[in-house]
Amino acid sequence: MNSFAVVQARSFADAAAAMSQKSYSLPVLKAGGIDLIDHLKEGLIAPDVLVDVRRVRTKDPITVSGDEIRIDATATLAEIAAAAELRAAAPVLAQAVENAASPQVRNAATAAGNLLQRPRCWYYRNEQFNCLKKGGPTCFAVEGENRYHAIFGDGPCHIVHPSNLAPALWVCDGVVHLTGSDRPSVPVRYLFHTPDKGVRTENVLAPGEVVTHITCKKAPASGFYAIKEKQSFDWPVVAASVVLELKGTVVQSATVCAGAVAPIPWDLRNVSLALRNVDVADDAALTKACSVAGRGAKPMSDNGYKVKLLPVAVKRAVLTAAGRKVEIDA
């Protein structure tokens, strides 16, 4: 690790200004510091200045007013999970973060940090592997160890996007608001780009653009379900976020997005369409509608099981969103 300076930002505008200062060669924004510390320990970055925004927050970091939910960029995952009003307004958001990582991580990790964290791919994280994401020639997962890698997205890099919150905000029409930019905001749907649009980054934000807060619509009939090998401190192998409009138990419209299966939150529009007019009380019809979730997947040597798991996660997220019992409380 090399020496670096720390700038304690008083506002996001301050932080954006500091990030754009020409005197720094590699400024890095720090909020919760979770992914940052990992990168420093793994020797993957060597910043000369950290611009710390952790203490930049409004008096009320999470608010629900009218039709809108507003979350400070620096609201912690624990705060999001604990906010009763938010949970009622959009259960999918609370459910997406309440079991993420560990209690210690959730107490420090922030909303924006969760969206903008880098992938957990074991080749990317290992400095010995000069992979595409680090400017190298190859994605080592293709011919190598890929049990936790992407089943969608067509590469050339096969990471999965690690954020649980991103697909949850995606289905709630989330918008990230920016400072230090000539655009005021970017919808979460357009926040991430596939590797073919630039393999070195995962999102469209430019250096100097700083997320101030996130807004999204209310989605009272929404749900999240993750399938994890371990029930503590593990990454999902597949996850699904769903927002429904229901008439009784019949789906009027659905929005479905998957996590942990592609380099970006993965739009399952075929499932969204298939769910229309499905009675969630009709198990066979619901199973059939969800079964299309794995279509178009291109698994590699060791991750075909994810294709089988995805429809299960989607179905359970739908049932959760519809407020029905999910037979999963083992």
Added chain:
Amino acid sequence: MKTDVAPTLDGGSAQIPTDMPTANRPMNMGQSMNDNASRLDGIAKITGAAKYSSDMLLPNAVYARFVRCPFGAASLAGVDDAAAKKVPGIIDIEVVPKDCTYHGQPVGHIAGDSPIAVNRALKALRLQWKKQPVKVSIAEGAAIDPPQGEIDGADATLLAVYSTPVQTHSSLETHGGVVDHRGDKATVYASTQGTFSVRDGFGDAIGLKNADFEVVCEYVGGGFGSKLGGPGKELILAAKLSRKFNRPAYVMCNRAEEHLDTGNRPSSVTKVKLGFKKDGTCAGGEIRTYGGVGVAKGGGGVSIPSGRYTLGTIDKKHEDVSFNAGGPRAFRAPGHPQAAFAEELALDEIAAKIGMDPLDLKRKLARDDVYRAMMDEGAKLIGWKDRKANGSQKSVLRTGYGMGTAGWGSAPPGGNAEVVIHPDGSVESRTGTQDIGTGQRTTMGICTADAIGIPLGLVTVRIGRSTLPPGPGSGGSVTSPTTAPTMMAAATQARTKLLEAVAKQSGENAADFAVQDGVVLRRGERVLGWKEACALLPADGVSGTADTGDRGKGDSQGVQFVKVVVDCETGIVYPKHVIAIQSCGRVICRKTAESQIIGGVIQGLSYGLFENRILDRNVGAMVNANFEWYKILGPGDMPHIEPVLWARGQTGVKALGEPPTIPTAGALACAVFNAVGVPVRHLPLTPDKVLVALEGGKA
């Protein structure tokens, strides 16, 4: 809820619950010397006051790390250390080009004034590696044909191949230590399972006679077998550097190095061909085992048949298979958990073939009546009667029950101990043997207090120093069986000397005196308080010593029952309940003994469900050399675990270190087989494998 009074950090006291995680206290037979003594060093450990070897950041120390091969097979063709040498604070670089055959193999070291300087220099070092083709598994190193044919005279023949992954020890405190060389003497702070084997193993590296340096290891953050034996390459390097620079030298592995180059439980493949008659008698068979020993020459043995079941004539052959990976070291019951997995699941598969309840089959085959008695008690506690026939459940969540057995023969070597009673009433309990986290410090205190007849609070325990009376290394589950009787004998002798002094005072016979609850009695009547009695001692106090020889071989047995729920849509296995019955002989401290059994079960479940060293198939590098992707059981995965201490008809102090981890993964696999109706023959039992089994009918 029962409570106990415990001291708090601010000098006060607090009510703490003492209910153990067991709901079955009446089951626990026999007397324990102390039911609920908390660890004597518990507060020191949780507050950080306990200093481990890795905490020994001595003034003016040299820090060093190994330079290691980043691939499974590569030749180091060129070394350019010009930039690394220029890193401020670097004092020593030595890298020797050679051909490497595993990820993590050392090719030299860098030493400097701080860990940061060393890490910078490692990054600045330019090494030219020429990668070579690698083999990373048993399958790549040996041709294994599937078993075929039938056994003559059998009604059913099982043909099956089982496999287990490499499990790394994953000790929380990594390997290494600190050597503080001061010319004609030295102190070695070692993270070890053998204080005395470290002292005896330096050879020329430290340049001193054994009598001229002290090995200190007051606290050890786990070892599980990987810290047995001599100083290891980390301490040898520390000794050389400390001697060379006449400064303390600190060499500890980081987490990745710990996974790569400090040993492991080797992988295994077990090929089974077993014939059975309808009545459950074995018509014999063939077993072929393969141990995945990486670059080691041996150490991959698989202890199947275990001998716990009567299996007739088995033709058994074993082969160790080499490939490009770090080699094994002793790991908590070496060769046993992988064998128990194959043996227990094979027997359940046979039971299904011949239409028997697997518990009935194992009851019939068990070599020893104690297993049958344990099976009967365990079946009641887990609720075996609720077990449904294999594969008969159609729901998403299916419940399964499984059972496994353990056997252990420990051979405690001799050991020495000393107990000193001081004139001020304080008591010292002295043995050099280390506490690797199992509670040795606490049990030594209890043995001393109990043998003398005084409260535990009067005893100060001194352990983990090579200048104290020698005792055994902590391997083979011999520490308590060796040291407990020795310490009790030493304490008894010290008490006798005290009572002789008391009797002499009044011209009476020492045999009429006794100590009970810290009070001296004469023919049952209180005559003196403890302090008053000790005040009669000469100025130096009295000491008792004991030197016990080989304690002979002691057998112990265990049976575990596991109940699981399997989610058949996701393939996730949820362990729900474990009954762990274990021979214990005389229990010194029930809380510590139960904790040891629970720990063995947890490690066994973690092995069965998650742990797996994953090597990149192309370059042989371990891709999960961390605790993020090398998965270990966490709180959310923890079932209700009930240890049952089985003291019926037993005497002496029995082995509890290794046996409780032997049967767990096997019992778990049997439970999954029961729930889903198809065997999953390859550990760990991750969703990919369970789903394949469910869909294809075989894994």
